[in-house]
Amino acid sequence: MKQATVKNIKIGGGAPISIQSMTNLSVLDIDATLEQIKALECAGCDIVRIALPNSQSVDAFKVVRTKTDIPLVADIHFDYRLAIGGIEAGADKIRINPGNIPQEHLDKVIHCAKAHNIAIRLGVNGGSVNKAYLDKFNGDKKLALIESLRDYTNYFADRNFDNLVLSVKSSDIRQTVELNRAIATLGYPLHLGVTEAGLLRQGLVKNAIGIGSLLLDGIGDTIRVSLTSNPVDEVYAAKDILVSLGLKSGVQFVSCPKCGRCSIDLETIATQVYDYVKTLNKNIKVAVMGCEVNGPGECKDADIGIAGANGGYILFKHGQVYKRIAGENVLQQFIEEVNKL
């Protein structure tokens, strides 16, 4: 499979799966944009995308570029001059839908991207399929999308440009999975996402099903969990998906559903522990369980955990009781022990 290069990040060709997100405010507010980029970076985002809807936003993007080192993607629709502006302003990659840029303008964009040695994501959405392709396949959206992307990649290859990432998105999960399985055969790195996935809970479920199904098939090289929420939530969700599937090192967190044996405020302590460990740069499994009857035994493979015990807690390591802790200071003692790992 081919590999794309976005500044210091490789996409595809065996590179680690990278995490992307997108700022959700106008880039004209430069300070707020930089603040959001910093928050995304701290949460573990590898690549940040910014929408450039007009020439003023290109100017603002140029300033943002000088104040952050994270790889930046300029998101462009329709106007090839914005694509060229974004590249010249320092974008490490641009995202375009080639279907809405005339051929002579597309050639100028390719020429500029080559000159600046940056990547291009060819993004096609289920809702924006080129009509000529739909007509050719009697309205079959799947066949039309695949054929259009095949033609686009050939068009770029004819111009000696293969620093490409492909994406096909739909708000329909089955369609997203089927389309990505089909375009995986084209041999280019894939950007995965379920578009317009909805608010936090529904969006997390849809993204986990769509992205997770494809990753389990070995398909996908960079992911964006699209949510109507703070973009930082997108990054934590992407990390959770990758860590859960063993595709990224990090903290695996488990907690029990709680039952009548539980004698502690499980939800509170589990939330506190999770909020602490989610930021750690450690490859460990952490468990918070409601009771000592089943807790340590059920989590033998956890590196560290706590379980409720008659209103107090036991701290366990690798399925064995390590020490007992009274109700107070449990979080502090847990933090001390987890920091030793």
Ligand code: SF4
């Ligand atoms: S660990 Fe204990 S409290 Fe939690 S579900 Fe199992 S038996 Fe119930």
